[in-house]
Amino acid sequence: MKPGRPxxxxxxxxxxxxxxxxxxxxxxxxxSRTAQMGYDRKDYAGKPVIAIINTWSDxxxxxxxxxxxxxxxxxxxxxxxxxxxxxxxxSLSEPFQKPSAMLYRNFLAMETxxxxxxxxxxxxxxxxxxxxxxxxxxxxxxxxxLPTVFFPAGPMLRGNLRGTPLGSGSDTWKxxxxxxxxxxxxxxxxxxxxxxxRSPGHCMTMGTASTMTSAAEALGWTLPGAxxxxxxxxxxxxxxxxxxxxxxEMVWEDLKPADFLTKASxxxxxxxxxxLGGSTNALVHLIAMARRxxxxxxxxxxxxLSRTTPLLANLRPAGKYLMEDFYFAGGLRAxxxxxxxxxxxxxxxxxxxxLGENIAGASIYNDDVIRRRDNALxxxxxxxxxxxxxxxxxxxIKPGAMEQxxxxxxxRAIVFDDYDDLAARIDDPALEVEPGSVLVLRSAGxxxxxxxxxxxxxxxxKKMLAQGVRDMVRISDARMSGTSYGACVLHVAxxxxxxxxxxxxxxxxxxxxxVPNRTLNLRVDADELARRKQAWRTPPPxxxxxxxxxxxxxxxxxxxxxxxxxxxxxxxxxxxxxx
Ligand code: FES
Numbered sequence: 001m002k003p004g005r006p007x008x009x010x011x012x013x014x015x016x017x018x019x020x021x022x023x024x025x026x027x028x029x030x031x032s033r034t035a036q037m038g039y040d041r042k043d044y045a046g047k048p049v050i051a052i053i054n055t056w057s058d059x060x061x062x063x064x065x066x067x068x069x070x071x072x073x074x075x076x077x078x079x080x081x082x083x084x085x086x087x088x089x090x091s092l093s094e095p096f097q098k099p100s101a102m103l104y105r106n107f108l109a110m111e112t113x114x115x116x117x118x119x120x121x122x123x124x125x126x127x128x129x130x131x132x133x134x135x136x137x138x139x140x141x142x143x144x145x146l147p148t149v150f151f152p153a154g155p156m157l158r159g160n161l162r163g164t165p166l167g168s169g170s171d172t173w174k175x176x177x178x179x180x181x182x183x184x185x186x187x188x189x190x191x192x193x194x195x196x197x198r199s200p201g202h203c204m205t206m207g208t209a210s211t212m213t214s215a216a217e218a219l220g221w222t223l224p225g226a227x228x229x230x231x232x233x234x235x236x237x238x239x240x241x242x243x244x245x246x247x248x249e250m251v252w253e254d255l256k257p258a259d260f261l262t263k264a265s266x267x268x269x270x271x272x273x274x275x276l277g278g279s280t281n282a283l284v285h286l287i288a289m290a291r292r293x294x295x296x297x298x299x300x301x302x303x304x305l306s307r308t309t310p311l312l313a314n315l316r317p318a319g320k321y322l323m324e325d326f327y328f329a330g331g332l333r334a335x336x337x338x339x340x341x342x343x344x345x346x347x348x349x350x351x352x353x354x355l356g357e358n359i360a361g362a363s364i365y366n367d368d369v370i371r372r373r374d375n376a377l378x379x380x381x382x383x384x385x386x387x388x389x390x391x392x393x394x395x396x397i398k399p400g401a402m403e404q405x406x407x408x409x410x411x412r413a414i415v416f417d418d419y420d421d422l423a424a425r426i427d428d429p430a431l432e433v434e435p436g437s438v439l440v441l442r443s444a445g446x447x448x449x450x451x452x453x454x455x456x457x458x459x460x461x462k463k464m465l466a467q468g469v470r471d472m473v474r475i476s477d478a479r480m481s482g483t484s485y486g487a488c489v490l491h492v493a494x495x496x497x498x499x500x501x502x503x504x505x506x507x508x509x510x511x512x513x514x515v516p517n518r519t520l521n522l523r524v525d526a527d528e529l530a531r532r533k534q535a536w537r538t539p540p541p542x543x544x545x546x547x548x549x550x551x552x553x554x555x556x557x558x559x560x561x562x563x564x565x566x567x568x569x570x571x572x573x574x575x576x577x578x579x
Pocket of ligand 1: 062093094095129202203207
């Protein structure tokens with residue numbers, strides 16, 4: 001690979017030199033223990049040590065190809081004259097981890113930062129893709145600020161049911177609703193179960209995984225085009241080796257995250273997410289990622305950029321196609337090229353080229369999958385940030401993925417106090433619900449649930465499904481899976497568990513949603529709300545000890561990115577003493 005920038009470091013200036021190069025007892029120990037692993041001095045002496053943070057696990061279906069990919073990354077590192085060291089990190093498997101993988105995003109961020117700090121890493125490759133792994137790895141690496149490349153897992157292949165493509169998540173919810181409505185049999189549902197996830201790789205709808213890997217690419221963290229390549233495509237394998245070669249060069253060039261993470265690069269990422277019809281989870285993750293880089297990103301910026309950014313990717317859940325189609329249509333580079341006037345092409349990326357240089361020559365090969373700007377799916381407004389007396393610090397909705405007649409809606413609340421209450425009553429034939437009712441779920445936020453789970457797509461009551469109702473206004477302090485859809489108001493802040501107004505709503509209250517005017521209001525007079533607030537009591541903590549207690553004490557609210565308060569910011573942390 002052609003070097004991108006002049007080399008700035010000598011072998012003696014490598015961070016790892018402090019571990020390996022000194023003539024003292026400690027360095028003797030490091031060298032002898034490296035010899036114990038079968039390496040000779042000439043394997044590593046004077047070479048950049050590349051930490052490959054691998055989130056492979058036997059219980060992470062989306063990363064099941066990482067055992068092979070890590071060898072392909074190592075091949076590139078060796079070729080370029082580096083010394084690869086694989087370091088396993090907590091694998092956040094979205095469907096398996098309870099109560100929510102989000103509970104552990106910051107755990108992975110801490111682990112990534114501290115692995116890089118405590119070991120002799122000169123540079124890093126981050127291997128992730130399943131939802132929270134991307135922000136978790138990137139947050140940690142941003143704080144550590146060593147030369148780093150993000151290696152996205154890549155989407156899995158399209159799902160299949162009797163010749164019909166199936167999309168991760170989106171079709172699970174759809175067919176599950178049809179089963180509950182009695183429109184399909186258990187036998188068909190079993191075929192969906194076996195056909196919806198056919199290969200390694202992350203979800204292939206425009207869910208949180210594809211949203212965040214694409215955002216990472218727009219931010220400059222990946223090689224050009226990396227986020228769109230299907231996990232099992234041979235191009236993905238070759239990209240792994242390219243990553244290995246590139247990270248060694250980056251160490252010599254001393255190209256670090258702080259060199260390319262700027263306000264402009266975060267605007268590029270937000271614009272990308274909006275044009276993709278990406279997951280609402282991106283708001284939480286990008287705010288946390290930006291603040292680690294010293295960029296004071298606020299929720300309002302998403303709404304501002306949403307007003308000028310068209311929805312171009314015709315991908316589920318907002319559209320029709322899947323990531324494999326997107327890749328063949330030209331992938332993210334083609335989409336970014338179509339957005340050229342809306343992004344800052346001067347932003348630097350990890351290959352030492354600008355984003356503009358990286359998308360030069362990219363073409364759209366199927367303009368139904370990646371729409372041209374004059375034929376956008378939505379002219380603007382893919383995400384909307386709402387405020388009002390029900391969400392003083394903000395809430396979010398995805399107007400493109402809901403029934404449009406609900407954009408302005410006034411209805412009576414049906415309140416569920418927590419998830420168990422919801423599960424117990426939602427299908428009760430006695431539930432007094434009508435199509436215009438507003439379903440409210442509380443105790444589902446970062447502290448209240450706990451862990452800010454993806455419960456925000458409250459199920460439509462069976463009674464309503466039988467009447468043909470497929471969408472209703474739903475409000476919660478939860479998140480929603482990026483593969484979900486519907487008129488779901490999410491991330492209501494402050495959450496109910498800390499006394500946010502959601503805690504004060506009662507069944508029968510009138511709620512007014514006005515997406516065009518970005519408002520969400522509870523039509524109850526202020527005196528009555530003050531009375532209810534006075535009677536409200538803080539719920540007891542979920543966790544008496546352990547990580548959960550740390551989480552509950554230090555997690556910030558959704559509008560602040562849900563980072564731990566003690567991990568935010570850019571204050572320098574001393575390098576470890578080598579003695
Ligand atoms: Fe891993 Fe969806 S389950 S990305």
